[in-house]
Amino acid sequence: MVKKIESKLRSNIWSLIILTISGSLIYALPYFRNYYYDAYVETYNLTNTQMGTLGSMFGVFGMISYLFGGIVADFISPKKLISVSLVLTGLAGFSHLFVSNYSMLLIIYLVWGFTSLFAFWPSLVKGIRSIAGSDEQSKAYGFMEGGRGIMNAVHLAVALAMFNYISSKANDAAGIKGVITFYSIVMVVLGVLVFILLKDPGKTDKSERFNFKQLLTVIKMPQVWILSLILCATYTMNISYMYFSPFATSAFGIATAGGALITIMADYVRPVGSIGGGFLADRVGRGRLMTVGFLVMAVCTFAITFLHSITLPVFVVICALLYLGMYSNYGLVFSFMEEGGIPMEVSGTAIGLISTLGYLPEVICPLVFGRTIDGFGDAGYRYYFIGVGVIMIIGIFALSIWNRSLKKKKAL
Numbered sequence: 001m002v003k004k005i006e007s008k009l010r011s012n013i014w015s016l017i018i019l020t021i022s023g024s025l026i027y028a029l030p031y032f033r034n035y036y037y038d039a040y041v042e043t044y045n046l047t048n049t050q051m052g053t054l055g056s057m058f059g060v061f062g063m064i065s066y067l068f069g070g071i072v073a074d075f076i077s078p079k080k081l082i083s084v085s086l087v088l089t090g091l092a093g094f095s096h097l098f099v100s101n102y103s104m105l106l107i108i109y110l111v112w113g114f115t116s117l118f119a120f121w122p123s124l125v126k127g128i129r130s131i132a133g134s135d136e137q138s139k140a141y142g143f144m145e146g147g148r149g150i151m152n153a154v155h156l157a158v159a160l161a162m163f164n165y166i167s168s169k170a171n172d173a174a175g176i177k178g179v180i181t182f183y184s185i186v187m188v189v190l191g192v193l194v195f196i197l198l199k200d201p202g203k204t205d206k207s208e209r210f211n212f213k214q215l216l217t218v219i220k221m222p223q224v225w226i227l228s229l230i231l232c233a234t235y236t237m238n239i240s241y242m243y244f245s246p247f248a249t250s251a252f253g254i255a256t257a258g259g260a261l262i263t264i265m266a267d268y269v270r271p272v273g274s275i276g277g278g279f280l281a282d283r284v285g286r287g288r289l290m291t292v293g294f295l296v297m298a299v300c301t302f303a304i305t306f307l308h309s310i311t312l313p314v315f316v317v318i319c320a321l322l323y324l325g326m327y328s329n330y331g332l333v334f335s336f337m338e339e340g341g342i343p344m345e346v347s348g349t350a351i352g353l354i355s356t357l358g359y360l361p362e363v364i365c366p367l368v369f370g371r372t373i374d375g376f377g378d379a380g381y382r383y384y385f386i387g388v389g390v391i392m393i394i395g396i397f398a399l400s401i402w403n404r405s406l407k408k409k410k411a412l
Contacts (some may be wrong), residue, residue, distance in 0.1 A: 002365075010017055012131035012199065014127070014197065015127070015131050015198055015199050016131055016144070017147070017195075018193070018194060018197055019082075019124060019128055019131075019198070020125050020143065020144045020147035020148055020151065021146065021147075021151055021190065022082055022123050022190060022194060023144060023148050024147070024148040024151035024152050024155070025086075025151065025183070025186060025187065025190060026085065026089055026120055027116060028155060028159070028183045028186075029089055029092070029093045029096075029112060029180070029183050029184070029187065030058050030089075030109065030113070030116055031242070032111040032113065032159065032179055032180075032183065033051070033054065033262055034055075034242035034243075034245065034263065035156065035159075035160075035242075035245060035260040035264060035406030036163065036172075036175075036176060036179070036245075036256055036258075036260055037051070037242075037243075037249075037254045037259070038243050038246055038249050038256050038259070039163075039167075039172035039173070039175065039176055040176060041175045041249045042083060042172065042173070043101075043172065043173040044100075044102070044105060046102060046105075047370070047374055048369070048370040048371075048373040048374045049367070049370035049371050049374045050102055050370065051248075051366070052365075052366035052367045052368070052369050052370025052371065053106070053134045053366070054105060054106065054109045054366070055109075055112065055362070055365075055366030055367075055368065056362075056363045056364070056366050056367045057106055057109045057110050057226035058109045058110075058112055058113040058117075058362070059113070059359070059362030059363035059366070060113065060363055061110070061114055061117050061118050062114030063359070063360070063362075064118060064357050065345070065362065066217055068352075072387075075398065076123075078123035078124075078126050078127040078130070079127075079194065079195065079198045079199070080195070081120065081123040082120060082127065082191075082194050082198065083126060083191045083194040083198070084115075084191070085115045085116060085120035085123070085191070086120075086187050086188070086189065086190050086191030086194060087188050087191035087192070088111070088113075088115040089112060089115045089116055089120075089187045090183075090184045090185070090186070090187025090188035090191065091184075091188070092108055092111045092112055092115065092180075093096075093180055093181075093183055093184030093187060094111070094184045094291070095108060096175055096180050096184075097106050097180055097181065097184075110411065117222060119167040120391045121308065127198070128144055131199070145274045145331055146270070146271040146274050146275045147269075147271075149267050149268075149269075149270025149271040149327070150267075150270075150271055151156070151275060152264075152267035152270065153264070153267040153268045153270075153345075155183075155186075156267055157264070158182070158255060159179045159182060159183070160260055160264060162175075162178050162179060162182055162293065163175040163176070163178065163179050163257065163260075164257050165245075166178040167256075167257075172256060173338045176334075181384045211241075212341065215349055215353070218295050218342075218349045218350045218353055219353070221342065221350070223340035223341065223342060223402070223405065224342065224353055224354055225331065225357075226351050226398060226401055226402050226405065227336055227337070227340065227354050227358070227359045227396040227402075228353070228354045228357035229357075229358075229394075229395075230336070230358075230395060230398045230399060230402065231292075231354055231355070231357075231358025231359070232335060232357060232358045232359075232360055232361060233294070233391050233394055233395030234290075234293075234294070234326070234329040234330055234333065234395060235330070235348060235358055235359055235361050235362070235396060236361040236388060236391045236392075237297050237301075237322070237326045237388065237392065238326060238330055238394060239361045239362060239365040239366070240320075240343055240362075240365055240369070240384070240385075240388045241266055241322065241326065241334045242362075243369055243381070243384070244259075244261055244262045244263055244304075244319055245259040245262055246259060246373075247304075247381045248262045248312075248315065249279070250378050250381065251310075251315075251378075251381070252312045252315070254312070258341045262299050262315075262316065262319055264320065264325075265316070265320065265323065266323045266326070266389055269320055269324055269327065270322040270323070270327045272324065272327075273324045273325070273326065273327030273331070274321060274328070274331040276280060276324075276329070276346075277289060277293070277327065277329070277331050277332055278331055278332070278335075280328075280342060281332055281335070286332050286335060286336060286405050287399055288330055289328065289332070289398075290328075290329050290399055291396055291399050292325070293325040293326070293328045293329035293332075294325070294329065294392045294393070294395040294396045294399070295325075295392075295396065296321060296322065296324070296325035297322055297325045297326060297329075297389075298389050298392035300318045300319075300321055300322035300325070300390045300397075301322065301385050301386075301388050301392060302385075302386075302391035303318055304318060304385055305382045305385045305386050305389065329395075333354075334351065335356075337350065337351075339406065340402075340406070368384065368387075369384050372384045390394065
């Protein structure tokens, strides 16, 4: 039986690689603005609040997709959805090249929210699940998460080199458009390759499909709400670390490319944090390791906020430590479901609800950051990071509630 399960993943290794590459690259266009924050703001004459609203527009569709996107994936082939999503994301990227006003940018990010979150994400998760046997699900998802980090590091390095070259020959605005063109071409080509090479999974079991009875069952589970709070806390950092780039250019006077490297570094740390975190969690316990992760993120965030004489090399080291804690925690959240006793038959609905609530920072953080910087100037960075540090501490309290609930459950 084990040999059959192992052979299923091995025989689908190319599909796994294609899905991993797709899962990394499709988010390059919606998020690249954060790596080149200052250059993007200047190119399109945006305020920080408007910049934040673009991210929130993108995130609003995530809230819809995480709960209801699975319905679409159950009735339409993941192969078709993933392929079409990639192509449409690329075409929206080409449209971005001709956009010169804020209103049109909002439409572009709305489209990206639909193509990369609503239609794409549920199909990606379903696709990964379908190519691995029941005993290889963790291995398949672990490969995907670690692989996405490696792929992010590669394409971000290529994009940064392209930005630097074009900017040196022309200006930052030309560099931004060069990056957009690069990613748009890659999206369209990848979409065609997915349609040609990716295998379609078999039909979905009716018991796995979304229904409102399952939703009501899940809503009554306290462990779902606690996990939502834990995910919300850790994902706040996944969104907020992007602002280390403009903070670095402001605090240390480095160029846009240097600020981008600060955030790009996170993707080099990601495989170590994700894979290493999963390895350690089996030995020291998920709750204990995740508590340490929140503590590391809180300490690092407060260090950035209150150490006024911090130097650039020290800042880089602090960021690296923070990224380790961030990706270690992010990779562990959904592994709590089994020990929380969430039944397999409602796990899909539970994941949808946890994600809908847990990914709220995608909508809220960009708006809060933009308004804070516009309202307080450079001092706004410190005010915002103080808030992020406090949320990391809330994550520790949420974990303590989780641990107490497990102890009570075992005592019964």
